[in-house]
Amino acid sequence: MPNQEMLLIPGPTPVVDEIYEALAQETYAHTDPRLVKRFKNSLDMLKRLFNTKGEAFIVAGSGTLSMEMAIVNTVAPGEKLLVISHGFFGDRFIPVAQAHGIQVEVLQPEWGQHIEISAVEEKLAQGGYKAVTVTHVDTSTGVISNLEKLVPAVKKHGVLFILDGVCASAAVEEDMSKEYGHPDYTIDLVLTGSQKAIGVPPGLAIVAFGPKALKAREAMDKVAAYYMDILRWLPTMQDPGKYYATHPVNMIYALEKGMEIVMAEGLEARYKRHASLGRAVRAGLAEYGMKALAAEEVAAPTLSCILYPEGVNDAEFRSKLAAKGMVIAGSLAALAGKAFRIGHMGNVTEEMFVKAMELVGETLTEMGFKADTAKAVETFKTVYRLGLAE
Numbered sequence: 001m002p003n004q005e006m007l008l009i010p011g012p013t014p015v016v017d018e019i020y021e022a023l024a025q026e027t028y029a030h031t032d033p034r035l036v037k038r039f040k041n042s043l044d045m046l047k048r049l050f051n052t053k054g055e056a057f058i059v060a061g062s063g064t065l066s067m068e069m070a071i072v073n074t075v076a077p078g079e080k081l082l083v084i085s086h087g088f089f090g091d092r093f094i095p096v097a098q099a100h101g102i103q104v105e106v107l108q109p110e111w112g113q114h115i116e117i118s119a120v121e122e123k124l125a126q127g128g129y130k131a132v133t134v135t136h137v138d139t140s141t142g143v144i145s146n147l148e149k150l151v152p153a154v155k156k157h158g159v160l161f162i163l164d165g166v167c168a169s170a171a172v173e174e175d176m177s178k179e180y181g182h183p184d185y186t187i188d189l190v191l192t193g194s195q196k197a198i199g200v201p202p203g204l205a206i207v208a209f210g211p212k213a214l215k216a217r218e219a220m221d222k223v224a225a226y227y228m229d230i231l232r233w234l235p236t237m238q239d240p241g242k243y244y245a246t247h248p249v250n251m252i253y254a255l256e257k258g259m260e261i262v263m264a265e266g267l268e269a270r271y272k273r274h275a276s277l278g279r280a281v282r283a284g285l286a287e288y289g290m291k292a293l294a295a296e297e298v299a300a301p302t303l304s305c306i307l308y309p310e311g312v313n314d315a316e317f318r319s320k321l322a323a324k325g326m327v328i329a330g331s332l333a334a335l336a337g338k339a340f341r342i343g344h345m346g347n348v349t350e351e352m353f354v355k356a357m358e359l360v361g362e363t364l365t366e367m368g369f370k371a372d373t374a375k376a377v378e379t380f381k382t383v384y385r386l387g388l389a390e
C-alpha cells in the first residue's frame with residue numbers, strides 16, 4: 001500500500017512510493033541542466049495530457065493560485081466574467097475575480113444539480129462577457145460539468161472557456177484540441193493542481209493556456225500581478241534554465257514521476273478506470289443505504305458526496321474510520337454534518353476500495369446500524385470490473 005493511511009479525501013490523494021522516492025532525491029540547482037531536462041519533460045507530458053497547441057505553466061502554489069492565474073491573465077479589471085458554479089469551488093471564482101475589479105455574474109443551480117443550458121444561453125446573449133469559468137468536477141458536490149453541452153453554448157458567443165480541472169485532470173478527458181461540434185468550439189484554458197487525480201503531493205499550480213487564451217493575455221498589455229503574470233513566466237517555461245523565480249525542484253521530480261505514471265497507464269485506460277471506480281464506490285455504498293447527492297448521470301468519476309442515512313453522526317463516523325486508517329472528508333456549507341465526501345481518484349487501487357467498503361460496514365455495525373458488508377464488497381467489485389471490461 002502506498003500511504004500508511006488510506007487518504008480518501010478529495011485531495012491530497014495517496015502518494016505512491018515511486019513519487020516519494022523521486023521527492024527524496026538530491027536537490028539540484030534550479031538552473032541545473034539535469035533539472036531543466038526534467039522540467040521540460042514534465043511540461044511536455046502536461047501538454048500531451050491537455051492536448052494543447054498553446055503553453056503549459058508549472059508554478060509553486062496550490063490550485064487556488066492556478067485559478068487566480070487563469071483569471072488575472074485573461075480578464076481585465078472592469079470586464080465581465082460569467083461564473084458557472086456547481087458548488088463551493090465554482091463559487092471561489094467570484095471573490096478571486098472581484099479581488100481584481102472584474103464584474104462577475106453567477107449562475108448556480110441547487111447543489112447536486114446541473115445548470116440549465118438555456119440559462120447559460122440567456123446570460124451570454126446579453127453580450128459583453130470576456131470569459132466563462134466552469135469547474136469540471138465540483139469537489140463540494142461531486143457533480144461533473146457536461147462539457148459536450150457547455151463548450152458549444154459558451155463558444156458560440158466567442159467567449160473564452162476557462163476550465164477548473166483541479167479535481168478532474170488526469171482522471172477525466174480535458175482535451176483542448178477537441179472540437180465540440182465546430183472548429184472554434186474548444187476549451188481555451190485548463191487550470192489544475194498537483195495533489196488530486198495527478199496523485200502528486202500538494203504544491204504545484206499547473207495552467208495550460210490555449211492559443212486564444214494566450215492572445216487574450218497578449219492583448220491586455222499590463223496586468224496587476226508579478227508572480228502570476230504568464231508573460232513574465234513564458235521565457236522560463238520555454239527554457240526552464242532561465243531564472244525567473246526559484247523552481248520547486250523536488251516537486252518537479254515528483255511531478256515528472258507522477259506524469260510518467262499517468263502516461264504509462266494510458267489516458268484512455270486511466271479515464272475508464274476512474275469512471276468505473278466512481279460508479280462502483282457509489283453502488284457499494286448504496287448497499288449501506290448511503291446515497292450520493294448527485295444523480296448518477298451527473299456524478300463525478302473522481303469523488304462523491306454521500307448523504308448519511310438517518311441517525312448516523314458525521315463526526316463519530318469519520319473519527320471511527322480515521323482510527324482504522326481511513327480518512328474521508330466532511331461536507332461543506334449546508335451539507336455539513338449531513339454528508340461526507342470520499343475521493344476515488346489518482347493512484348488508488350481496487351484493493352483499497354474493497355478495504356474501504358469493509359471499514360465502512362464495520363464502523364456502521366459498531367455504531368449500531370445494520371450493514372451487509374459482504375454484499376457491499378460484492379457490489380463494488382462487480383460494478384468496478386464490469387466497468388473496466390466495457
Ligand SMILES: *Cc1c(COP(=O)(O)O)cnc(C)c1O
Nearest residue numbers: 062063064089137139166167193
Ligand atoms: C481543491 C480544489 C481547488 C482548490 O485547490 P487548492 O489546491 O486547495 O488551492 C479548486 N478547484 C477545485 C475544483 C478543487 O477541487
